[in-house]
Amino acid sequence: MTVPAFLHSYARPAAGPEAFITIVAGQGAEVVDDVGNRYVDALASLWYCAVGHGRDEIVDAVVTQMRRLEAFHTFDRFTNAPADAVAETLRRLAPMPDARVFFTCSGSEAVDSALKLARLAHHAAGQPERTLVVSRRPSYHGVTYGGMTVTGLPANQEGFGPLVGDVVQVPYDDLAALDALLEDQGARLAAIIAEPVVGAGGVYPPPEGYLAGLRQRCDRHGGFLVADEVICGFGRLGQWWGVQRHGVVPDLVTFAKGVTSGYQPMGGVLVGAEVRRRLEADPALVLRHGHTYSAHPTACAAAVANLAILERESLAERAEPIGRRLSAGLGALVDGESAVGVRGQGGVWAIALATGMGAVDVREELLVRGVIARPIGTDTVAFCPPLVISDAQIDQCIEATAEALQAVAKAR
Numbered sequence: 001m002t003v004p005a006f007l008h009s010y011a012r013p014a015a016g017p018e019a020f021i022t023i024v025a026g027q028g029a030e031v032v033d034d035v036g037n038r039y040v041d042a043l044a045s046l047w048y049c050a051v052g053h054g055r056d057e058i059v060d061a062v063v064t065q066m067r068r069l070e071a072f073h074t075f076d077r078f079t080n081a082p083a084d085a086v087a088e089t090l091r092r093l094a095p096m097p098d099a100r101v102f103f104t105c106s107g108s109e110a111v112d113s114a115l116k117l118a119r120l121a122h123h124a125a126g127q128p129e130r131t132l133v134v135s136r137r138p139s140y141h142g143v144t145y146g147g148m149t150v151t152g153l154p155a156n157q158e159g160f161g162p163l164v165g166d167v168v169q170v171p172y173d174d175l176a177a178l179d180a181l182l183e184d185q186g187a188r189l190a191a192i193i194a195e196p197v198v199g200a201g202g203v204y205p206p207p208e209g210y211l212a213g214l215r216q217r218c219d220r221h222g223g224f225l226v227a228d229e230v231i232c233g234f235g236r237l238g239q240w241w242g243v244q245r246h247g248v249v250p251d252l253v254t255f256a257k258g259v260t261s262g263y264q265p266m267g268g269v270l271v272g273a274e275v276r277r278r279l280e281a282d283p284a285l286v287l288r289h290g291h292t293y294s295a296h297p298t299a300c301a302a303a304v305a306n307l308a309i310l311e312r313e314s315l316a317e318r319a320e321p322i323g324r325r326l327s328a329g330l331g332a333l334v335d336g337e338s339a340v341g342v343r344g345q346g347g348v349w350a351i352a353l354a355t356g357m358g359a360v361d362v363r364e365e366l367l368v369r370g371v372i373a374r375p376i377g378t379d380t381v382a383f384c385p386p387l388v389i390s391d392a393q394i395d396q397c398i399e400a401t402a403e404a405l406q407a408v409a410k411a412r
């Protein structure tokens with residue numbers, strides 16, 4: 001069988017060209033393929049297109065920047081105006097005071113950067129023994145070695161070992177298990193990393209008070225709290241940051257996706273006061289970390305324009321009404337036979353399928369009905385639409401899901 005030159009992410013390397021749908025255009029919460037099929041983009045592409053597709057304002061900002069200066073690096077002595085501007089905006093919006101901003105090109109790199117900054121800050125403060133990183137299972141933190149190692153999905157690690165050392169996972173909702181670990185190991189704690197709502201790991205909101213519990217453990221044992229806001233940031237949970245919904249102040253925040261709504265690839269880390277203090281204490285310390293395209297001016301120009309839209313249109317306020325309509329509609333499909341529950345928060349939701357249903361099969365039936373959602377594992381289908389989705393488009397997602405569930409249940 002002939003396979004295409006393009007080796008796709010999260011796809012079977014053996015898949016032939018017929019397996020792929022060529023997306024050619026998009027507007028708002030809708031995308032179109034090369035044979036004219038229209039789809040509601042029910043996952044904001046890959047959890048990122050918060051402002052919707054086809055925003056000329058961002059396109060113009062990117063083109064203007066590229067005409068002036070397409071790129072120049074920001075290592076050592078160099079900077080650029082869009083990078084400084086987006087850093088100022090992110091500092092103002094950050095969920096902790098006096099943050100600085102480190103830039104990457106993706107969420108995985110943001111996670112790696114946060115873990116490296118956490119360990120380095122302890123090292124700089126004379127505590128090189130603090131290398132232990134605690135993450136949760138399930139969780140999703142990306143695909144680089146650091147991001148993959150802290151990810152709590154065993155299937156994503158299979159065959160890629162050995163993983164990064166000194167990472168321990170605990171169940172995502174279990175503070176007692178964390179306490180048992182830290183009782184022994186707390187003096188070596190570098191950081192705890194957690195998504196406010198687990199996203200690509202299956203859409204699991206935290207139990208009430210859980211994130212505040214993580215903050216307490218970090219304070220008690222001297223580790224940093226890293227909030228992985230790659231999905232939850234930029235309004236997804238109804239406020240700028242997921243941690244704000246849960247009343248928690250982190251030490252480090254990883255971001256990506258919604259910072260540009262995907263118009264250019266970008267990620268980064270908000271670095272809070274305590275981490276900064278340790279890194280800035282020695283004027284001779286050089287941060288030997290950074291990517292060629294960190295703070296790429298064109299990506300930063302996209303971020304400036306995207307953040308302006310999010311603020312001007314108060315799009316974070318749309319997450320809750322979207323989530324209410326979506327969860328009520330999906331909840332009405334829970335019959336115990338094809339679907340057994342819904343879970344989520346703000347504007348990110350999932351429907352849990354009954355045993356034997358098959359999330360990929362449901363996704364296929366949704367595609368036929370003009371809706372793109374994302375299967376997770378075998379029993380979960382996730383929805384995380386652009387924050388500009390209309391009520392009619394949400395209803396279309398729900399009707400399509402009802403029909404898709406019926407079709408898959410019938411074929412079972």
Ligand SMILES: Cc1ncc(COP(=O)(O)O)c(C=O)c1O
Pocket residue numbers: 047105106107108109111140141142143147195199200228229230231256257267
């Ligand atoms: C919470 C979280 N962290 C990290 C990542 C990795 O981001 P990227 O795919 O941009 O490397 C993702 C991607 O979905 C994510 O959801």
